[in-house]
Amino acid sequence: MTKRAWWLVVLNFVLPGSAQVLAGSRRLGRFGLGATLTLIALAVVVGGAYLLWPGTVLTVFTSNIGLWVAAAALIFYGIVWVVLTLDTLRLARLLRAAPGARPIIAGFATILMVIVGGGAGYGAYIAATTSSFLSEVFVTGPSEPPVDGRYNVLLLGGDAGADRDGLRPDSISVVSIEASTGAATTISLPRNLEDVPFSAGSALGALYPEGYGAIDGCDVSACMLNSIFTEAELKRPFLYPDAEAQGSSPGIQATLEAAQGITGLTIQYYVLIDMQGFSELIDALGGVDIDVQNRVPVHTDETFSEVLFWFEPGMQHMNGYEALWFARSRHGTSDYDRMQRQTQMQEALLAQANPANVLAKFQGVAAAGEQVVSTDVPQGMLGYFVDLASKTRSLPITSVPLIPENGIDPENPDWLAISALIDAALVPTPTPTPAP
Structure with a gap:
């Protein structure tokens, strides 16, 4: 019975659901085994796709939908693992194992449960936090193509x-x-x-066709490159009415130009x-x-x-x-x-x-x-x-x-x-x- 308990705990770790299929609770075992094999298949597919199309896979897992799906999957598998581990300890019948082995087997199974279940929970937390972080920092909008490669x-x-x-x-x-x-x-x-030029079509550049402050000075104390931000942001934000809606600001847009x-x-x-x-x-x-x-x-x-x-x-x-x-x-x-x-x-x-x-x-x-x-x-x-x-x-x-x-x-x-x-x-x- 001691060997049986060890085998069940190890099988539950290597292939969750297999312990139930072998030792009873076959309905739960088939569910756990199916979930495990599905997870392995998904991991193989994602890994293969990453080797062939890394940009596509990374795009999926940096999108809000992809991250929340990953978080839900991790929570689901974490719960399944905990349930299967607790049921495995029931099936192991530790009371019939050698007295000295009981706490070791129970402790080992508990440590594995905490590591795997806790890891899945932490992974779900990271996925959810990443989604929030990306939504706060990055904008939604069309992608720009490379210019001249x-x-x-x-x-x-x-x-x-x-x-x-x-x-x-x-x-x-x-x-x-x-x-x-x-x-x-x-x-x-x-x-x-000084005398910084602007790109064609620049709103601020239209006021300084010969370069920033080159003719009659500028509207701030020093007519230098980093002063362009200040002038556009504080003095002439009306020149860039759409900047904030596009995730920028008048100062940033003028500096970019x-x-x-x-x-x-x-x-x-x-x-x-x-x-x-x-x-x-x-x-x-x-x-x-x-x-x-x-x-x-x-x-x-x-x-x-x-x-x-x-x-x-x-x-x-x-x-x-x-x-x-x-x-x-x-x-x-x-x-x-x-x-x-x-x-x-x-x-x-x-x-x-x-x-x-x-x-x-x-x-x-x-x-x-x-x-x-x-x-x-x-x-x-x-x-x-x-x-x-x-x-x-x-x-x-x-x-x-x-x-x-x-x-x-x-x-x-x-x-x-x-x-x-x-x-x-x-x-x-x-x-x-x-x-x-």
Whole structure:
């Protein structure tokens, strides 16, 4: 009877329902066995589909319907498992087993029940929370096709400090991704660029046909790239009446049009990261590892004048507070240094925010993400972009900083030179094949 009890508990774990079919309760056993075999078949089908069409499978499981179906299925199978395990203990007749084996068998079965049933419950929780998170962050709308084989995304680091009138982009870049390979190029735009052009059809650009503030100044204190957001958001929101309905804002839309004018690229989407909540996201992911190239100070307050301590060169593990200061530090450094550090931080996050890490810390990541990220990427595109990001993570990221070291003067920018830099990065000249 002791061996029989062990066999039933093991069979219940390996093939739920089989213990009931063999030892009684055949009606329950057939139901459990059918549910188990159906689950195995579904897992095989989904796994095979993922190998062939990963984007399609990810799209299904990043949709609200797909996530709620997954949550319901996990709850159903969790309940079935618990019922079958309890019934297996009844069938095992532990009172007829050896006295020393009874608590061991019962404990082992209970541990398995908690692990599997609890795992199913936690999976259902993650699916439901993910659905809520995606609905909060991402919009519903049509997908945009790639342009010239590329997806271009405006990435803004928003800084709504106490000394500022509203939010203003502290970092501005365009990430251009090849739709077929996932190869990514980051174009860092200095926030102090002047005489910025706008793309054709821009509402704000119609007021500044020669470039932002180039003729008679602008409507804010400084006519630079990151001031475009402020002017459109606070002074001229009427120029973009449909922006909010499209998941954007007047400031974001005007900045996007400026980024298109600078780069010559068609930008399909934007992502705005609130730098004040950025540290929460880093903490939720367990910190970030950064290879510090030069000494970088951490300040005592927002005045950036007094140094609390320094990051020394070498590999550093930073929490959210430290990572935010690493990206924003100004003491004894330039805007261009900050641009490079922010690009480095983006690359480090991309490398370390892998699915396993995000899943393990999902609750904190989701809670931070709803407060940190704003975007107009439609939820229907998530599966495709998740698949594309997995390719990007395995490739080196090309960086194109528009800084003086690359011959760019932000006060008098040469737009033809900027265009040449970007073209050289996106469409590199092929290396001639040596003659045999």
